[in-house]
Amino acid sequence: MNNKICIIGLGYVGLPLAHAFSEKYEVVGFDINKPRIDELNSGFDRTLELTENQVKESLKNGMKFTLNVEDIKDCNIYIVTVPTPIDDNNEPDLTPIVKSTETIAKILKKDDIVIYESTVYPGVTEEVCVPILEEFSGLKFNETFFCGYSPERINPGDKEHTVTKILKITSGSTPEIAKKVDNLYKSIITAGTHLAPTIKVAEAAKVIENTQRDVNIALINELAMIFDLMNINTHDVIEAAGTKWNFIKLTPGLVGGHCIGVDPYYLTHKAQSLGYMPNLILGARQINNGMSKLIADKAIKKMVKFDKKLKNANILLLGVTFKENCPDMRNSKVMDIIKELNEYECNVEVYDYWVDRSDKETKHLNFIDELPLNSKKYDSIIVAVGHDKFKEITTDDYKNMSNGEPIIIDVKGIVEKPTWRL
Ligand SMILES: NC(=O)c1ccc[n+]([C@@H]2O[C@H](COP(=O)([O-])OP(=O)(O)OC[C@H]3O[C@@H](n4cnc5c(N)ncnc54)[C@H](O)[C@@H]3O)[C@@H](O)[C@H]2O)c1
Incomplete structure (x- = not known):
């Protein structure tokens, strides 16, 4: 069967992905934000991830940007790229994931595949999303519909490491579906793919990439505070230490944005719910904040x-x-x-x-x-x-x-x- 792909959430992650898929597949881009849909239909991307030419190219390739659920009913692959923020108490706010999953569940058909790309803690796809998909669709997981998880690694503003040039982790809810998901991404990602053994492994891999970076930056920030008290220039120290082959050369600074300052809280939330207090990760967050x-x-x-x-x-x-x-x-x-x-x-x-x-x-x-x-x-x-x-x-x-x-x-x-x- 031919793939008709729906990308749910057309932000920093979803739009470039939709553009990449539109070169090979029939694609519909769905978002609940009307001004966003209007601007994309006029050829403008406010995130500046795509140029006007690229947005127009997608439209020429037949891509449709829509607010209307009717327009995505006949897709057979749904890829979710909605935000995964934290609330005021630094707890995961899964509202966009839950709401977008409900939207898909209401139109889910036999043999459809739902792939999540949003950054989550291990277990969100199978323990939070799958029950919603089953409840609203009446279908049965791994019998009449399937899931995948493939985290995104793009870096906003980076024109060199764009979506197709970054190796992508893939996974699926059965061995056959995992292969199918992997082949789908392989067809557009020139850098290749890494097929993880399970969805939870793929979810965990993404969240630790950013957690590791957060903790390493926190260490450099702490060192910068110590060296400041000693009147030693931290950048000079890093330059010198960086001559060793295995020193991780990071610079001190602010850690903001949608990913590094947020994703570790997804992991710490899950760890705490299982009775483990992740002191190092939370300490790093405190230093960086x-x-x-x-x-x-x-x-x-x-x-x-x-x-x-x-x-x-x-x-x-x-x-x-x-x-x-x-x-x-x-x-x-x-x-x-x-x-x-x-x-x-x-x-x-x-x-x-x-x-x-x-x-x-x-x-x-x-x-x-x-x-x-x-x-x-x-x-x-x-x-x-x-x-x-x-x-x-x-x-x-x-x-x-x-x-x-x-x-x-x-x-x-x-x-x-x-x-x-x-
Ligand atoms: N921005 C990055 O560099 C980056 C990199 C890797 C991973 N991620 C992860 O990817 C996910 C998406 O991030 P982003 O930066 O693209 O977010 P974004 O805020 O730029 O875009 C998300 C889009 O989803 C839409 N949306 C929200 N709820 C929706 C719903 N119920 N149905 C349909 N559309 C909905 C929003 O209107 C918005 O246009 C997050 O989980 C993030 O952690 C982001």
């Missing part, structure tokens, strides 16, 4: 040191996205720096040429349109994100933007002569 306060405190202390008044001090923040060279604001820890500085009643202005100002997350921020060269206005400048353009700012530029003694706080190690560097 504390970096914003440390950076704001440094700016404040330097202003005090140079006799600058704190109330109404003008502070320029360069960059608010969660990482360099992309417009993604989700869970950006730069927001916590702003919150901290606002408590001192500082006047924080933000310059970020990547950000869409109509975004609800950015509406309350005090943006400036251009880099305020020669403004002589700022009591402190915090370089929070390593966007390419910020690397071109010279020592003289910083001096000419500063009111009196320049105080430049360099979070990313890209300023030639910072007052303080993380």
